[in-house]
Amino acid sequence: MTSLTVVIDADPGTDDAIGILVALGHADLELRGVTTVGGNAAVDVTTDNALRLLSAVDRPVPVFAGCATPLGARERFGHGFLARPHRPGRDREGLGLPPTSRRAEDVSAVDFLIDTFTGEQAANAVLVATGPLTNVASALLRRPDLARSLRRLVVMGGARGQGNVTPSADFNFWADPEAARVVLRAGLPDVVLFPLDATRSAPLTESDCVAIERSGHVGALAADIIRSRMPTRAADGSVPDPATTATVHDALCTAHLVAPVLQASERCEVDVDTSESGRRGTSVMKRASGRDSPGVEVALRARSDILARTIGAATRRMSADGTPTGASSR
Ligand code: RIB
Numbered sequence: 001m002t003s004l005t006v007v008i009d010a011d012p013g014t015d016d017a018i019g020i021l022v023a024l025g026h027a028d029l030e031l032r033g034v035t036t037v038g039g040n041a042a043v044d045v046t047t048d049n050a051l052r053l054l055s056a057v058d059r060p061v062p063v064f065a066g067c068a069t070p071l072g073a074r075e076r077f078g079h080g081f082l083a084r085p086h087r088p089g090r091d092r093e094g095l096g097l098p099p100t101s102r103r104a105e106d107v108s109a110v111d112f113l114i115d116t117f118t119g120e121q122a123a124n125a126v127l128v129a130t131g132p133l134t135n136v137a138s139a140l141l142r143r144p145d146l147a148r149s150l151r152r153l154v155v156m157g158g159a160r161g162q163g164n165v166t167p168s169a170d171f172n173f174w175a176d177p178e179a180a181r182v183v184l185r186a187g188l189p190d191v192v193l194f195p196l197d198a199t200r201s202a203p204l205t206e207s208d209c210v211a212i213e214r215s216g217h218v219g220a221l222a223a224d225i226i227r228s229r230m231p232t233r234a235a236d237g238s239v240p241d242p243a244t245t246a247t248v249h250d251a252l253c254t255a256h257l258v259a260p261v262l263q264a265s266e267r268c269e270v271d272v273d274t275s276e277s278g279r280r281g282t283s284v285m286k287r288a289s290g291r292d293s294p295g296v297e298v299a300l301r302a303r304s305d306i307l308a309r310t311i312g313a314a315t316r317r318m319s320a321d322g323t324p325t326g327a328s329s330r
């Protein structure tokens with residue numbers, strides 16, 4: 001099988017990090033670059049997190065720093081209203097990886113996306129977007145012809161039910177609803193959307209972490225990152241409660257490229273509320289009327305067993321390469 005060229009546009013972020021590891025470790029994927037955006041933290045932090053992760057697993061994939069400010073607001077990501085609420089028991093600063101001397105490329109994320117997804121090389125390339133959609137929307141606004149040449153896009157965003165940052169909005173769409181709307185209205189030919197309901201249907205357990213950990217040193221790093229997403233831990237903070245699970249939203253988008261994690265989906269017309277009301281960032285999904293109507297494929301349910309196996313296979317392959325991780329243990 002010819003490998004698929006992948007670019008990940010992300011705001012790492014622990015779940016973004018697992019998505020990046022899947023892309024690095026799968027034989028059928030070639031990770032061409034990571035573009036970063038503000039989101040889970042300010043863009044300088046998400047960029048540094050991406051660089052630390054790639055250094056820890058010794059992969060020389062280039063990182064391109066992207067937008068610090070959403071399209072529809074002057075406030076910077078990671079500051080004030082746009083700061084991610086702190087969740088008890090989580091590492092506020094990021095992944096807990098050692099510093100790296102690596103730096104982002106001189107090319108901006110938006111320029112890199114335009115270069116990669118125009119021209120002949122775009123034919124076999126797929127974009128996975130797991131942060132606010134600011135970089136992707138900026139590229140489309142600058143080069144509207146990208147709407148034809150960006151043939152495949154997989155997005156984590158939106159929610160049919162309960163949100164995670166307001167009662168109805170998921171973080172990615174809420175952080176830049178204007179950008180999400182630009183992307184969803186661009187008429188891209190092949191968009192798959194993983195909203196919160198689908199990602200929450202595929203939580204990973206402590207036994208999944210144990211299996212992933214057994215795949216080697218990269219698996220140990222991945223398991224450590226996944227466990228850091230488990231909301232409740234044993235009283236001493238060291239041993240995860242076996243009953244807890246972790247939702248690893250963004251990893252599903254990359255796993256979807258190589259494994260049948262998507263259990264059920266339906267074609268929908270999707271819009272995003274850009275009002276200044278309490279519904280800002282809420283996705284509005286309506287089943288598309290026919291095969292030819294505009295729309296995106298919206299995931300309804302996903303398979304946690306396949307997700308866990310896909311992460312384990314990717315980390316096993318990377319561990320077999322023998323490169324030690326520079327990961328600190330937490
Ligand atoms: O709503 C889920 C999204 O926001 C994910 O991309 C995750 O990284 C988060 O912060």
Ligand code: CA
Nearest residue numbers: 013016130131
């Ligand atoms: Ca993310």
